[in-house]
Amino acid sequence: MGLGQRRFNLGVNVSIEEKGIRMAVEDKLKIELGKQGVFVTTVNEIYNWGRKNSVWPLQFGLACCAIEMIATTMARYDLARFGAEVFRPSPRQADLMIISGTITKKMAPQVVRLYNQMAEPRYVIAMGACAISGGPFKQGYNVLKGIDRYIPIDVHIPGCPPRPEALIHAFMTLQAKIDDQPLTGTERPRHLNPEAMSEFPIPIQGAHDLVPPVNHLVWPLPAPVDSGENCG
Amino acid sequence: MSTADMKVYRPPVIDIIEEGDELLEVAMGPHHPSTHGVFRMDVALDGERVIRLKPVFGYLHRNHEKIAEKASYLAAMPYTDRLDYFCSLTNNWAYALAVEKLAGLEVPERAEYIRVITAELTRIQNHASSIGFLMQEMGASGTPLMYAFRERERILDLFEELTGSRMMCNYMRFGGCRVELPTGWLAKAQTIVDGLPKFIDEIEALLTGNEILMARCQGMGILKPDLAINAGVTGPMLRATGVNYDLRKVDHYGIYDRFKFRVPLGDHGDIFDRYMIRVLEMRESVTILHQAIKDIPAGPIMDPKSKIRGFRPKPGEAYGRIEAPKGELGFYLISDGSGNPYRYRVRPPSLINLTILEDMCLGHNVADVVLIFGSVDIVLGEVDR
Amino acid sequence: MKSTEEILAMIQAALPAAHVELVLNPSPSAQHSLRVAPADAFAVASFLRESVELALDYCSNVTGVDWPDKEITEKVKVTQLVDGEEKVVEETVKRIEPGCLEAVYHLYSMRRAHEAIAGPVVLRMRTVNRTDQVQLPSLTFVWRAAEFQEREIFDLFGIVFTGHPDLRRILMWDEFEDHPMRRDYVDPDDYEYEPTPHDEVLKRAEAQSKSAGVTA
Numbered sequence: 112m113g114l115g116q117r118r119f120n121l122g123v124n125v126s127i128e129e130k131g132i133r134m135a136v137e138d139k140l141k142i143e144l145g146k147q148g149v150f151v152t153t154v155n156e157i158y159n160w161g162r163k164n165s166v167w168p169l170q171f172g173l174a175c176c177a178i179e180m181i182a183t184t185m186a187r188y189d190l191a192r193f194g195a196e197v198f199r200p201s202p203r204q205a206d207l208m209i210i211s212g213t214i215t216k217k218m219a220p221q222v223v224r225l226y227n228q229m230a231e232p233r234y235v236i237a238m239g240a241c242a243i244s245g246g247p248f249k250q251g252y253n254v255l256k257g258i259d260r261y262i263p264i265d266v267h268i269p270g271c272p273p274r275p276e277a278l279i280h281a282f283m284t285l286q287a288k289i290d291d292q293p294l295t296g297t298e299r300p301r302h303l304n305p306e307a308m309s310e311f312p313i314p315i316q317g318a319h320d321l322v323p324p325v326n327h328l329v330w331p332l333p334a335p336v337d338s339g340e341n342c343g
Numbered sequence: 344m345s346t347a348d349m350k351v352y353r354p355p356v357i358d359i360i361e362e363g364d365e366l367l368e369v370a371m372g373p374h375h376p377s378t379h380g381v382f383r384m385d386v387a388l389d390g391e392r393v394i395r396l397k398p399v400f401g402y403l404h405r406n407h408e409k410i411a412e413k414a415s416y417l418a419a420m421p422y423t424d425r426l427d428y429f430c431s432l433t434n435n436w437a438y439a440l441a442v443e444k445l446a447g448l449e450v451p452e453r454a455e456y457i458r459v460i461t462a463e464l465t466r467i468q469n470h471a472s473s474i475g476f477l478m479q480e481m482g483a484s485g486t487p488l489m490y491a492f493r494e495r496e497r498i499l500d501l502f503e504e505l506t507g508s509r510m511m512c513n514y515m516r517f518g519g520c521r522v523e524l525p526t527g528w529l530a531k532a533q534t535i536v537d538g539l540p541k542f543i544d545e546i547e548a549l550l551t552g553n554e555i556l557m558a559r560c561q562g563m564g565i566l567k568p569d570l571a572i573n574a575g576v577t578g579p580m581l582r583a584t585g586v587n588y589d590l591r592k593v594d595h596y597g598i599y600d601r602f603k604f605r606v607p608l609g610d611h612g613d614i615f616d617r618y619m620i621r622v623l624e625m626r627e628s629v630t631i632l633h634q635a636i637k638d639i640p641a642g643p644i645m646d647p648k649s650k651i652r653g654f655r656p657k658p659g660e661a662y663g664r665i666e667a668p669k670g671e672l673g674f675y676l677i678s679d680g681s682g683n684p685y686r687y688r689v690r691p692p693s694l695i696n697l698t699i700l701e702d703m704c705l706g707h708n709v710a711d712v713v714l715i716f717g718s719v720d721i722v723l724g725e726v727d728r
Numbered sequence: 729m730k731s732t733e734e735i736l737a738m739i740q741a742a743l744p745a746a747h748v749e750l751v752l753n754p755s756p757s758a759q760h761s762l763r764v765a766p767a768d769a770f771a772v773a774s775f776l777r778e779s780v781e782l783a784l785d786y787c788s789n790v791t792g793v794d795w796p797d798k799e800i801t802e803k804v805k806v807t808q809l810v811d812g813e814e815k816v817v818e819e820t821v822k823r824i825e826p827g828c829l830e831a832v833y834h835l836y837s838m839r840r841a842h843e844a845i846a847g848p849v850v851l852r853m854r855t856v857n858r859t860d861q862v863q864l865p866s867l868t869f870v871w872r873a874a875e876f877q878e879r880e881i882f883d884l885f886g887i888v889f890t891g892h893p894d895l896r897r898i899l900m901w902d903e904f905e906d907h908p909m910r911r912d913y914v915d916p917d918d919y920e921y922e923p924t925p926h927d928e929v930l931k932r933a934e935a936q937s938k939s940a941g942v943t944a
């Protein structure tokens with residue numbers, strides 16, 4: 112147990128051999144054919160190409176990072192270049208949840224509920240230190256120490272707040288991730304895997320804290336705390 | 344004076360609904376397409392009409408006060424950035440001012456000028472974005488907000504050059520400012536300030552005479568001055584009702600008595616007045632900026648008495664307040680002589696301006712409630728802290 | 729604006745029965761305050777608001793302060809019979825100063841704002857203790873501005889404002905039981921993945937990993 116298990120959340124570890132199998136036509140040949148006006152592709156490629164260029168985010172801002180998210184969609188940074196300018200207010204129509212800001216314990220059940228309401232395929236970007244770990248507010252009694260305690264995250268962006276460029280980079284990372292997803296095999300995305308978990312349990316607000324404090328299905332057990340060397 | 348016939352401003356009481364009336368109870372939020380983040384209103388509707396509205400807070404309660412009480416005085420400064428995350432520099436100023444009162448520090452003149460310049464730039468970008476968000480809520484999706492953010496980005500570039508960060512500036516210190524202005528910064532600021540009147544004209548040409556805006560804003564969400572005073576409403580909201588109360592004129596904190604500027608006042612107290620007050624305040628800020636950039640003297644930017652390390656004010660308490668873009672932002676500090684504040688309290692203008700939200704919204708349609716709420720101009724980071 | 733002493737004299741002239749005392753503030757800000765007995769608070773507050781001369785119609789800030797029980801160690805001189813002789817001996821005595829919760833109101837005048845200004849008028853009230861007698865009268869009907877702020881104090885400090893029109897938790901959820909801004913509040917232990925623990929957090933992390941059967 113430990114960090115290794117979290118690979119499952121990241122899901123980008125497609126081995127090179129697998130990629131090779133997917134590629135029915137060699138790159139060189141493809142380019143050659145392209146020059147002749149023949150375009151060759153695989154179902155996998157065109158499927159992912161379509162998906163990655165129309166990721167619609169959920170219009171959902173939590174805190175300061177949301178302002179940078181809005182700034183990213185505005186004229187100077189122009190997220191529309193990545194096919195992601197259509198912010199949907201309804202989780203049913205959205206593919207991507209950008210968790211932009213601090214998740215408090217009062218808000219956490221709502222965030223999980225919204226995530227549950229999104230249809231597969233769905234992706235999550237944790238934007239900013241707060242969404243990753245609680246960030247500057249980690250010592251707060253009402254602050255959730257990272258949303259990955261309850262739902263799987265695809266891309267983490269550090270920063271407080273991350274610059275719009277960082278969000279764009281996260282988008283490109285996500286696109287690369289979508290592009291790499293095979294449609295079959297064990298690494299296939301959740302929406303093609305009927306056994307994958309789709310509903311995530313919603314925590315309950317208890318008398319002192321959220322119950323349960325973490326969802327162990329997505330969050331590994333407490334790792335041994337490195338108490339000696341790391342602390343400055 | 345007699346207290347017997349004292350006027351009491353009660354919160355509106357829930358109407359007794361006749362038997363058979365069907366009320367629709369809607370929880371608007373905390374995930375809601377209006378652009379203000381995680382805020383919830385529990386609304387009871389009779390058809391389209393709002394019968395009851397109870398705001399629910401706390402979805403962004405980040406325990407700022409508790410964390411600040413556990414940390415040193417200086418360590419709370421970056422947290423103040425994250426209160427009202429549009430206006431980190433005015434938040435810094437309010438906190439620095441409270442600590443300066445507590446510890447009896449003086450601010451050098453150059454630092455005061457820098458504070459005024461940054462605060463007024465902050466005010467302009469806040470008002471511009473708040474107008475943009477108001478229009479967004481009215482259904483003008485995108486365009487006015489894009490204009491506002493275009494200008495905001497220019498101002499943020501200035502902030503970034505000065506402080507190293509676009510939004511979380513963490514710039515002021517007790518008794519001065521953190522770093523000296525970079526060379527050429529004032530010239531750049533001057534260029535941007537020179538361009539601002541054109542931007543304000545542009546946004547006015549786009550919006551002020553707009554028929555839809557007038558139809559939806561005039562006479563909507565009216566607030567009466569006596570209720571506004573009693574409910575502690577401050578900032579453009581208060582001045583839109585016609586009460587002449589601007590802390591820059593009342594308290595003369597910093598060096599605001601040196602500048603010539605006017606305080607725009609409304610007289611209807613409706614959404615349109617709030618919008619106009621914001622536009623006019625931007626214009627006045629531009630005049631202040633012109634004067635401040637022209638007059639800024641050379642000199643030190645830190646009080647030599649102030650200490651970064653081992654800062655321990657004498658026991659006592661202080662309340663310091665400034666006119667932040669959203670209203671009166673105050674900090675109340677109690678020191679017990681140790682290195683961290685015994686009590687640290689933020690007086691959040693956004694939260695207190697929402698006290699009268701229900702009074703303003705009753706009887707209006709749901710669509711207008713979103714608009715009225717948008718015209719208050721709040722930031723959730725400050726409401727919940 | 730008048731000094732705090734003058735305001736105190738005015739209150740005493742108008743409401744001779746009210747218990748109000750002056751609390752001096754030694755810091756350079758010199759914002760002195762008035763401590764009111766809770767029973768008289770409403771009358772005093774109404775007087776301050778309605779008085780033509782003061783016109784404190786604007787309640788800017790309302791907040792709570794927690795003063796936990798303090799153990800005070802004092803050296804007391806006692807005369808004792810030592811070997812048949814009377815001697816003055818120093819003895820350390822410990823006594824517990826009972827704590828309380830305090831509500832603080834900062835008042836200003838808007839109607840008379842542009843006259844000579846001074847600091848705020850600060851009004852304070854104290855509860856009897858921190859456990860069961862935590863009632864204070866609500867001043868929401870004097871200043872609406874106190875409505876949400878008193879709710880916040882109720883939520884975070886646990887002062888019960890009697891007469892408040894809508895006293896519910898405001899920031900925390902309704903099922904929550906503690907009062908987190910009190911100084912003896914212990915927040916939930918959820919620091920598993922602190923990468924660089926130090927001080928108190930390190931201790932907690934060590935305790936936690938021990939209990940999880942992992943040696944730190």
Ligand code: SF4
Pocket residue numbers: 174175176177211212213238239240241242246247270271272273425
């Ligand atoms: S990471 Fe920083 S900027 Fe983002 S929500 Fe948290 S505190 Fe705000």
